[in-house]
Amino acid sequence: MTDLKDKTVKELQSLIPDPEKIIKAADEWGLGPKSKDLIKRALKVESLGAMAFSEFETIPIIDRSGEGAVVYDVDGKSYIDLMAGFSVNNVGYKRKEILEAIVNQYEKLPQYAEMFSEERIKLGEKLCSITPGKYDKKVFYSLTGSEANEIAIKLVRIYTGKPYIITQYGDYHGRTIGTVPFTHSFSTWFQQYPIPSLDIGVARIPFPYGYRCPCGNFDDEEECANECLHYVDYMLSSSYYGLCDSSKGLCNISAFLIEPFQSAAGYYIPPKNWLPSLYKLAKEHGILFVVDEIQAGMGRTGKWWAIQHYPEIEPDITIIGKALGGGLPFQATIGRQEIMDSWGPGAHSSTFAGYFVGVAAALATVNYIEQSGLIEKTRVNGDYFIKLLNELKGKHPMIGDVQGKGFYIGIEFIKDREKTPAAKETTWLTMKLLQMGVMVKKAGYYRNRFAVSPPLTIEKDEIEKVVQILDKALSQTEENFNIKF
Ligand SMILES: Cc1ncc(COP(=O)(O)O)c(C=O)c1O
Numbered sequence: 001m002t003d004l005k006d007k008t009v010k011e012l013q014s015l016i017p018d019p020e021k022i023i024k025a026a027d028e029w030g031l032g033p034k035s036k037d038l039i040k041r042a043l044k045v046e047s048l049g050a051m052a053f054s055e056f057e058t059i060p061i062i063d064r065s066g067e068g069a070v071v072y073d074v075d076g077k078s079y080i081d082l083m084a085g086f087s088v089n090n091v092g093y094k095r096k097e098i099l100e101a102i103v104n105q106y107e108k109l110p111q112y113a114e115m116f117s118e119e120r121i122k123l124g125e126k127l128c129s130i131t132p133g134k135y136d137k138k139v140f141y142s143l144t145g146s147e148a149n150e151i152a153i154k155l156v157r158i159y160t161g162k163p164y165i166i167t168q169y170g171d172y173h174g175r176t177i178g179t180v181p182f183t184h185s186f187s188t189w190f191q192q193y194p195i196p197s198l199d200i201g202v203a204r205i206p207f208p209y210g211y212r213c214p215c216g217n218f219d220d221e222e223e224c225a226n227e228c229l230h231y232v233d234y235m236l237s238s239s240y241y242g243l244c245d246s247s248k249g250l251c252n253i254s255a256f257l258i259e260p261f262q263s264a265a266g267y268y269i270p271p272k273n274w275l276p277s278l279y280k281l282a283k284e285h286g287i288l289f290v291v292d293e294i295q296a297g298m299g300r301t302g303k304w305w306a307i308q309h310y311p312e313i314e315p316d317i318t319i320i321g322k323a324l325g326g327g328l329p330f331q332a333t334i335g336r337q338e339i340m341d342s343w344g345p346g347a348h349s350s351t352f353a354g355y356f357v358g359v360a361a362a363l364a365t366v367n368y369i370e371q372s373g374l375i376e377k378t379r380v381n382g383d384y385f386i387k388l389l390n391e392l393k394g395k396h397p398m399i400g401d402v403q404g405k406g407f408y409i410g411i412e413f414i415k416d417r418e419k420t421p422a423a424k425e426t427t428w429l430t431m432k433l434l435q436m437g438v439m440v441k442k443a444g445y446y447r448n449r450f451a452v453s454p455p456l457t458i459e460k461d462e463i464e465k466v467v468q469i470l471d472k473a474l475s476q477t478e479e480n481f482n483i484k485f
Pocket residue numbers: 086143144145146147149172173174175259263264292293294295296
């Protein structure tokens with residue numbers, strides 16, 4: 001065990017960025033003089049725990065948006081944006097209607113003591129009408145996705161009086177003390193080594209990524225999902241595990257808290273039968289079904305919410321955010337009225353929850369998405385993008401798998417036909433693309449994946465340009481690392 005601890009601590013220390021390497025990489029990858037100067041200043045003032053230090057080998061200092069899906073760094077270099085600021089800028093940049101709504105509301109009253117306003121009530125009515133579930137709903141606002149998840153975590157335990165919540169390995173629900181136990185990946189859960197606070201009342205199940213099935217060696221992804229389901233079924237049925245005992249009608253589980261599609265992990269989409277079967281199991285055992293749509297929602301997958309790809313599923317609570325605020329922090333936890341009314345004022349509160357400027361931005365964002373037909377456009381242009389990426393897959397040995405719905409696209413990179421994850425190679429490719437003017441998020445269980453999430457407004461010609469650049473960058477990466485079919 002000492003050995004394991006030493007190894008883990010060493011591994012964790014290796015996650016702490018090396019300032020020298022960051023400065024050197026800025027030279028190597030050709031960042032401009034202003035970026036380089038600001039990187040040095042950032043290294044003096046920002047904690048090495050800041051996320052910006054982990055995205056790229058060095059840090060482009062992005063400070064403005066352009067026309068279309070383009071952002072610029074301080075040196076004036078443009079990048080086609082495949083990150084949308086972590087899926088926040090779904091409606092693209094420079095949306096006049098959102099800006100006006102924000103300014104008007106700021107002039108009127110920015111915030112007032114967590115009180116209601118007509119606009120806030122209007123937004124609640126709207127969100128209750130567009131989130132899944134044909135039942136009476138209520139809303140609770142918050143500021144960050146982690147907080148919105150914590151609200152759901154508190155609520156399901158208070159409502160059911162049951163301690164356990166089940167989540168999936170690989171899910172991301174936040175990094176606060178309350179949510180870290182629900183975010184299981186090396187770089188988050190293990191950074192709290194040896195154990196994250198509040199890691200009690202949490203049980204985990206596998207997430208069946210068909211290309212690398214965690215439940216056995218299957219070529220067919222539906223078979224993979226079935227095998228993982230057998231495991232969940234057993235967990236829920238066996239009295240030995242102490243979670244549920246169906247023979248006595250007992251169950252200690254309040255809810256499944258899951259990401260329908262795993263976003264921060266790397267844009268993973270499960271096999272078709274996974275979520276409906278999981279939902280069925282939940283209903284059989286009287287377990288609430290809570291979906292975290294913070295990143296996959298707001299139109300990104302070509303529907304308002306990812307869970308709507310499964311019309312038979314009616315989640316009891318839906319957690320939304322990121323793109324909801326049109327660039328401002330604004331989240332909502334929306335669920336069955338009886339659940340949302342199972343606590344009294346003060347069980348949760350935060351000073352800026354439901355602040356009026358955020359309400360105005362959210363209402364303008366939702367209205368824009370509805371009125372502009374952006375979700376339909378996402379479906380059509382997303383399909384086109386996925387088709388072009390699949391064509392690249394036929395040409396490039398490094399692409400192992402392409403998964404996508406709308407502009408929710410994961411690309412898995414491999415070194416060889418044995419599917420060895422291409423982690424180092426993916427980092428190099430990410431930097432090459434940055435140099436060539438495309439900004440994309442590296443992710444993946446093995447850091448060998450792209451999570452492709454452009455603003456939903458990205459146009460066809462921009463998509464074609466990205467594919468051309470990616471084609472070239474992949475050829476260079478494959479040559480550099482000698483990757484062949
Ligand atoms: C699915 C999901 N849930 C929760 C969160 C946490 O949100 P925040 O970073 O605003 O706390 C994120 C953030 O990436 C997310 O992707």
